[in-house]
Amino acid sequence: MLYSRVIPERCIACGLCQLKAPTLFDYDADGVAFFKPDQNQGQVPIDNPRDQIAFKSAYTACPTGAIVRQSTPFSS
Template identity: 60%
Template structure:
């Protein structure tokens, strides 16, 4: 857990982005970008996705 202010885990170990309830709709401020990049580059499963635009809602 490299960025606990950004990510949380459920009981199954699935991570989600806390600031926007995992919708991909909230931009990161400069400080959060530093923590996000650390978690993104060190994620052992490659499960963290990033985009310059909000993710499509299902």
């Protein structure tokens, strides 16, 4: 399984994640990106193959490494 979240302090709101994976990433009122499926908690897996491809594109495009991933859910 693949889990993700965005580290807000690293996000520069460049827009690449939302452009590459609009179903997975969005921006809050302050312009900081977050992982949409679970409001940036890192608890919901990315299990749809199409979303996995889009995620990998967004993950590799992020210039600051704000998007993080792991194979287990993130601790709350």
